[in-house]
Amino acid sequence: AQSVTQPDIHITVSEGASLELRCNYSYGATPYLFWYVQSPGQGLQLLLKYFSGDTLVQGIKGFEAEFKRSQSSFNLRKPSVHWSDAAEYFCAVLKNQAGTALIFGKGTTLSVSS
Amino acid sequence: EPEVTQTPSHQVTQMGQEVILRCVPISNHLYFYWYRQILGQKVEFLVSFYNNEISEKSEIFDDQFSVERPDGSNFTLKIRSTKLEDSAMYFCASGQGQGLNEQFFGPGTRLTVL
Numbered sequence: 718a719q720s721v722t723q724p725d726i727h728i729t730v731s732e733g734a735s736l737e738l739r740c741n742y743s744y745g746a747t748p749y750l751f752w753y754v755q756s757p758g759q760g761l762q763l764l765l766k767y768f769s770g771d772t773l774v775q776g777i778k779g780f781e782a783e784f785k786r787s788q789s790s791f792n793l794r795k796p797s798v799h800w801s802d803a804a805e806y807f808c809a810v811l812k813n814q815a816g817t818a819l820i821f822g823k824g825t826t827l828s829v830s831s
Numbered sequence: 832e833p834e835v836t837q838t839p840s841h842q843v844t845q846m847g848q849e850v851i852l853r854c855v856p857i858s859n860h861l862y863f864y865w866y867r868q869i870l871g872q873k874v875e876f877l878v879s880f881y882n883n884e885i886s887e888k889s890e891i892f893d894d895q896f897s898v899e900r901p902d903g904s905n906f907t908l909k910i911r912s913t914k915l916e917d918s919a920m921y922f923c924a925s926g927q928g929q930g931l932n933e934q935f936f937g938p939g940t941r942l943t944v945l
Binding site: 749753758759760761762763766768807809811812814815816817818819820821822823824 | 834835862864866872873874875876879881886887889922924929930931933934935936937938939
């Protein structure tokens, strides 16, 4: 069955430092992968998505993610974190390519220290 | 910028009572979704709705749950007889299509069942 694992529950990064949030997926075919961010009191906002082609995808707010099929990973990165990036980040996979259901990981809470 | 709205932001109810959670999707969207997140757990897909019928649902979405689009703007989730384990954050989402089309999420309704 399809699943998503985010191994890190909570990460703290210094402002200006680089960030990598890990995501591993389990999916039989080529997955459709997503990263969402949720700030307090807000809904989930799409950062980026991958379905095929270039394995490095660019998203909003300076985020990027790299799809690595050999490692079943889709890690989210940002070269320099800002205090406003503090939020909860969710990795998700579409349950099937023609479908509608997103399967989410448990999320990683990012704290940014000054 | 158009956004998905949900009301109420917090609902408290007694076990066995019926609740209706309301959502106003983005106006030109055709697909509507409900997800929930029990505290400390993953965001879980409940149901998707298109063309006035359910297009996909999860095992969680049993006979206690129903969805409706009663008019041109609202999308509702009804829980007929709430249980303690229904306590969760419920997210509504909408999108223009399925598959890779972005799902736009509302801020959520926190349901507490006593």
